[in-house]
Amino acid sequence: MFDNLKIMWHQGKQFIPDVTTAKVPGIFRGRPLISMANVDETVLTDLCPTKAISGNPVCIDLGKCTFCGECAVQFPDKIRFTSDYKLSTNERERLIIKEGDEASIMVNPENVRKEIHRLFGGSLKLRQVSAGGDGSCELELNATNNVQFDVSRFGIDFVASPRHADGIVITGPISENMAEPLEICYNAIPNPKIIILAGTDAISGGIFTGSPALNRSFLDNHPVDLYIPGNPVHPLTFVNGVLSLLRKG
Amino acid sequence: MNYISIYNNQTIALNDIPVLGYKDFRNINLELLSDQPERHCVSYFGYKDNDKIKLFCCIADDATHQIYVSSSMVDMNTIRPSFSAQNHNFEKFEREIHENFGIPYSDHPWLKPYRYSHNRYDENKTIENYPFYKGQCEELHEVGVGPIHAGIIEPGHFRFICNGEQIMHLEIQFGYQHRGIEQLFLQKKKLLERTTLAESIAGDTTVGHTTAFVNLWESLCGYVPDPSLDYARTLALELERIAVHTGDLAAICGDIAYQLGNAVLGRLRTPMINFFQEWGGSRLAKGLIRAGKINYPFNQEHADRLNEILKAYEPDFGEITEKLFRLPSALSRMEKTGVVSYNEVLEIGTVGMAARMSGLKRDIRTSHPYNLYGKTIVHQPVLKHHGDVYSRAQIRKEEIKQSIGYLKKLIANVPEFNKPEDVSLTPASGKFVLSLIEGWRGEICHCAITDDSGNLVAYKIKDPSHHNWMALAQAVRNNDISDFPICNKSFNFSYSGHDL
Ligand code: SF4
Numbered sequence: 001m002f003d004n005l006k007i008m009w010h011q012g013k014q015f016i017p018d019v020t021t022a023k024v025p026g027i028f029r030g031r032p033l034i035s036m037a038n039v040d041e042t043v044l045t046d047l048c049p050t051k052a053i054s055g056n057p058v059c060i061d062l063g064k065c066t067f068c069g070e071c072a073v074q075f076p077d078k079i080r081f082t083s084d085y086k087l088s089t090n091e092r093e094r095l096i097i098k099e100g101d102e103a104s105i106m107v108n109p110e111n112v113r114k115e116i117h118r119l120f121g122g123s124l125k126l127r128q129v130s131a132g133g134d135g136s137c138e139l140e141l142n143a144t145n146n147v148q149f150d151v152s153r154f155g156i157d158f159v160a161s162p163r164h165a166d167g168i169v170i171t172g173p174i175s176e177n178m179a180e181p182l183e184i185c186y187n188a189i190p191n192p193k194i195i196i197l198a199g200t201d202a203i204s205g206g207i208f209t210g211s212p213a214l215n216r217s218f219l220d221n222h223p224v225d226l227y228i229p230g231n232p233v234h235p236l237t238f239v240n241g242v243l244s245l246l247r248k249g
Numbered sequence: 250m251n252y253i254s255i256y257n258n259q260t261i262a263l264n265d266i267p268v269l270g271y272k273d274f275r276n277i278n279l280e281l282l283s284d285q286p287e288r289h290c291v292s293y294f295g296y297k298d299n300d301k302i303k304l305f306c307c308i309a310d311d312a313t314h315q316i317y318v319s320s321s322m323v324d325m326n327t328i329r330p331s332f333s334a335q336n337h338n339f340e341k342f343e344r345e346i347h348e349n350f351g352i353p354y355s356d357h358p359w360l361k362p363y364r365y366s367h368n369r370y371d372e373n374k375t376i377e378n379y380p381f382y383k384g385q386c387e388e389l390h391e392v393g394v395g396p397i398h399a400g401i402i403e404p405g406h407f408r409f410i411c412n413g414e415q416i417m418h419l420e421i422q423f424g425y426q427h428r429g430i431e432q433l434f435l436q437k438k439k440l441l442e443r444t445t446l447a448e449s450i451a452g453d454t455t456v457g458h459t460t461a462f463v464n465l466w467e468s469l470c471g472y473v474p475d476p477s478l479d480y481a482r483t484l485a486l487e488l489e490r491i492a493v494h495t496g497d498l499a500a501i502c503g504d505i506a507y508q509l510g511n512a513v514l515g516r517l518r519t520p521m522i523n524f525f526q527e528w529g530g531s532r533l534a535k536g537l538i539r540a541g542k543i544n545y546p547f548n549q550e551h552a553d554r555l556n557e558i559l560k561a562y563e564p565d566f567g568e569i570t571e572k573l574f575r576l577p578s579a580l581s582r583m584e585k586t587g588v589v590s591y592n593e594v595l596e597i598g599t600v601g602m603a604a605r606m607s608g609l610k611r612d613i614r615t616s617h618p619y620n621l622y623g624k625t626i627v628h629q630p631v632l633k634h635h636g637d638v639y640s641r642a643q644i645r646k647e648e649i650k651q652s653i654g655y656l657k658k659l660i661a662n663v664p665e666f667n668k669p670e671d672v673s674l675t676p677a678s679g680k681f682v683l684s685l686i687e688g689w690r691g692e693i694c695h696c697a698i699t700d701d702s703g704n705l706v707a708y709k710i711k712d713p714s715h716h717n718w719m720a721l722a723q724a725v726r727n728n729d730i731s732d733f734p735i736c737n738k739s740f741n742f743s744y745s746g747h748d749l
Contacts, residue, residue, distance in 0.1 A: 003572055004324060004509055007569055007572060010568065011513060025527050027526070027532045027545075028526060028530070048441075049437075060683075066535070067530075068441070069544060070536075119529070129404075130401070130403045131425075134449045134450065134745045135744075136452025137452070146512075146515045158400075160400070175427055177376045177427055178404060178426070180377070201449075203503065206449075211365050211429040213367035231531075232535075241701075248494075
């Protein structure tokens with residue numbers, strides 16, 4: 001008993017009081033800033049492992065970027081990753097950052113379905129499906145509910161049964177072998193329901209783009225409500241992304 | 250000579266590997282392993298060479314620190330005797346070869362689909378129709394779990410045959426995570442693409458697999474890395490080990506409903522992965538390990554910071570593990586649960602923790618040293634003997650302490666790092682190279698073969714989970730099905746590492 005109290009005392013305060021303003025330690029590759037500096041665009045676009053960089057004007061697609069940081073190392077005057085971890089949005093085009101862009105990435109409230117706030121604003125239960133995910137996004141999604149990030153405090157929880165869920169969180173590039181289980185799981189969730197893509201692999205296929213072992217047709221048939229970039233997604237990116245979707249428009 | 254002896258990360262000419270008739274090939278490799286627990290097969294694979302299949306078998310010898318490599322050229326139609334009928338260590342390897350190329354075996358004991366890879370030989374075999382073993386008995390019932398599991402983890406299917414609450418048999422079906430990584434290694438030709446692929450083999454072993462790749466790649470390109478690179482890789486490997494082991498101990502506590510242990514160990518993992526972010530910008534070390542360079546040099550400030558983190562970690566870790574391993578309710582769930590004996594792990598051919606838990610000494614850091622192992626870090630494997638959940642938890646606790654010692658030793662002497670600049674790396678032509686790493690889970694093996702123009706013709710990846718999943722199936726036999734989660738967690742194998 002006293003041991004337990006002692007252990008608890010030694011932990012001090014671990015939770016992050018305000019997850020919307022918390023600072024991430026050290027360096028973090030969040031929302032990039034692309035300057036107007038002149039660089040050899042062919043070299044720049046060519047070095048990216050996932051073709052996330054396009055030229056004229058120079059843009060980075062955060063839905064494709066693996067946040068490897070190589071472009072910023074080789075072109076420090078052109079590209080800089082800031083520690084802004086709020087990267088989520090409900091519109092795919094908003095993930096494309098153009099040179100000169102400095103604005104934050106935000107959810108477009110106009111396009112959030114009206115029932116999302118009304119039904120899920122106070123409580124959102126999510127079923128996570130890893131469809132070829134390497135385990136890294138899965139680890140970070142687990143971390144969203146540890147004592148530090150504690151996403152449950154917002155009424156956001158991961159549940160075991162799709163029947164209890166209000167939506168699905170997909171990680172991984174969607175392997176052919178997971179395509180059917182994913183579809184079955186999604187169909188088992190009662191309407192209305194949301195779809196969240198967590199991580200670069202889920203959003204675009206990431207480094208697996210072009211692999212014949214994928215089957216991403218699920219995404220052609222169902223509307224996506226939230227894109228959360230990252231490789232893997234940072235817990236703060238996830239928490240803030242979901243909160244911004246649920247917030248009253 | 251029937252085989253060629255090489256060392257870890259040694260590039261040799263492909264032509265120097267003896268090509269044997271299948272009969273000799275089989276006999277010699279079986280002979281190498283017979284009654285020699287210090288030898289184990291680290292990779293056995295094939296690739297298509299015109300209309301034939303060229304097979305390579307690589308046997309590591311922990312006593313001599315060498316790896317014995319031999320090869321054989323076979324056609325796809327002749328029915329052949331398997332290695333597996335004589336030695337179960339080869340069971341998975343041959344299933345993989347059979348699935349990929351259709352090579353028929355006359356006496357393979359368990360010739361079932363392996364991962365349903367997209368380029369499999371027989372496309373009529375589909376993942377929905379896996380031929381599970383059936384217990385034809387009215388007393389028994391089956392329990393199917395997955396592919397999607399209750400928690401936030403990767404998919405795989407478990408099929409139990411139970412007598413009431415008691416598990417009689419478990420069969421695990423894989424393939425859901427298959428992304429075609431080995432094929433992508435050949436398709437994507439840029440170094441950064443391949444490095445990113447290596448980082449995505451198993452997201453919980455980013456450092457392990459990426460280090461295996463870069464060590465291999467540098468050797469293949471005839472590049473000798475600066476000592477600072479070896480330093481960074483060794484440091485990152487030990488840091489990854491501490492982070493994952495801590496998280497695993499938390500998960501074990503979670504599964505036995507020891508909430509305090511779960512919360513404390515869970516939060517102790519955070520400073521370790523956050524340190525990865527402070528150093529290289531990613532909590533799971535993506536972007537950190539690169540061939541020929543490092544984009545995020547480690548400096549004295551990092552060393553001081555890590556020292557601080559370790560200082561804060563140690564007393565809290567010591568306190569909670571001391572409590573955990575004295576708590577009768579925790580011990581009763583861990584002791585004698587999920588036992589795998591020495592003979593069983595030897596027969597399965599497990600590696601890493603899943604071998605050391607039962608007294609089988611397999612640790613690449615000692616047996617086939619790389620980077621700073623065998624030099625700055627002279628490693629002694631932690632061995633346990635009961636092969637139960639308790640042994641697996643104990644190994645983690647002791648390895649964490651050991652790794653902290655290694656980190657302290659490393660940070661006491663930070664080398665000079667070069668500026669992050671690309672060096673030119675061109676793979677040599679007509680070569681074979683093999684790279685072994687002891688990741689936190691166990692032995693990782695990557696092999697590469699180049700053709701006469703220096704193009705990759707084969708890239709073979711083996712995660713320790715390839716060998717080890719069978720140990721889980723064995724561990725749960727005769728246990729209550731309610732103990733399955735803790736058995737599973739105490740091993741923590743990788744689905745993506747298996748499925749590739
Ligand atoms: S950080 Fe993103 S955009 Fe830059 S090279 Fe890496 S993947 Fe491409």
